[in-house]
Amino acid sequence: MFWSQLSFQDGSSNLMEQLIFFHDYTMLVVVMIMTMVIYSFISFMINSFSGRFILEGQMIETIWTIIPAMILIFLAFPSLSLLYLLDEVNNPMVTLKVMGHQWYWSYEYSDYNHIEYDSYMLPEEDLYTGEFRLLEVDNRVIMPMMTDSRILVSSSDVIHSWAIPSMGLKVDAVPGRLNQLGLTIKRPGVFYGQCSEICGANHSFMPIVLESVSTKSFLKWLD
Structure with missing residues (x-):
């Protein structure tokens, strides 16, 4: 087993290249989310869960509701575009x-x-x-x-x-x-x-x- 075998095979068609691009884009978003969650968790532990503006407050609740919704939108549009592209067949030779x-x-x-x-x-x-x-x-x-x-x-x-x-x-x-x-x-x-x-x-x-x-x-x- 080599490190080069842990990823996708090289894309040999337009479809596979687009799938790889979408995968890399999604993994970037996932890493950003994990980084934010881990940072927040460590911050809570250090402050002994005593932050009044974190534990209660309409502003923070609004933020952590809107941001995940925006992230899902940024994932949904390229995903749907790629899904329709996979089903498209144009004038085959x-x-x-x-x-x-x-x-x-x-x-x-x-x-x-x-x-x-x-x-x-x-x-x-x-x-x-x-x-x-x-x-x-x-x-x-x-x-x-x-x-x-x-x-x-x-x-x-x-x-x-x-x-x-x-x-x-x-x-x-x-x-x-x-x-x-x-x-x-x-x-x-x-x-x-x-x-x-x-x-x-x-x-x-x-x-x-x-x-x-x-x-x-x-x-x-x-x-």
């Missing part, structure tokens, strides 16, 4: 359909004919040097970077959850229901995730691997 099964994923590129496949976790004996145990799959999701994409998620049996932390993606795959996500990947790379819903005995063995490539490489892969 690529649509990927994700279907959860017990216990693997299947993918379909809805904009193209006959491009669909299943993705299973690679057993340990099939791994190459440098590959991650319990996270590698036989068929990765290939997506173009810097392209507005739409991801449709559903399930064929029980509730699963398609999640990639570095992308800020997490959506339930519910039988009979179609959920959607918007995605714009900012950099090339290979990104890992797992099912985040307890879906049965092999819940821990249905990983997700998304590979981000250039548009030219993506078109070549489609051909």
Whole structure:
């Protein structure tokens, strides 16, 4: 365990970067509140709770009612803005359909004919040097970077959850229901995730691997 592993993964999409910004902003507010509360508590202890203007008085009661309300407002507006941004899907260039099964994923590129496949976790004996145990799959999701994409998620049996932390993606795959996500990947790379819903005995063995490539490489892969 290293100190660098205690924070979020580097944001690989606009959504994840905004989530990290909001988290840091919220933590700053929390630290300020904790500092004020600790200071007040120590002050009360030193003065033996004898401050007449602290223990009783309409002015101080008004202050410690209004200030928390203002803090909640400053937290609510960016939170609501980010919430609506997460649900926004604008003119996607690529649509990927994700279907959860017990216990693997299947993918379909809805904009193209006959491009669909299943993705299973690679057993340990099939791994190459440098590959991650319990996270590698036989068929990765290939997506173009810097392209507005739409991801449709559903399930064929029980509730699963398609999640990639570095992308800020997490959506339930519910039988009979179609959920959607918007995605714009900012950099090339290979990104890992797992099912985040307890879906049965092999819940821990249905990983997700998304590979981000250039548009030219993506078109070549489609051909």
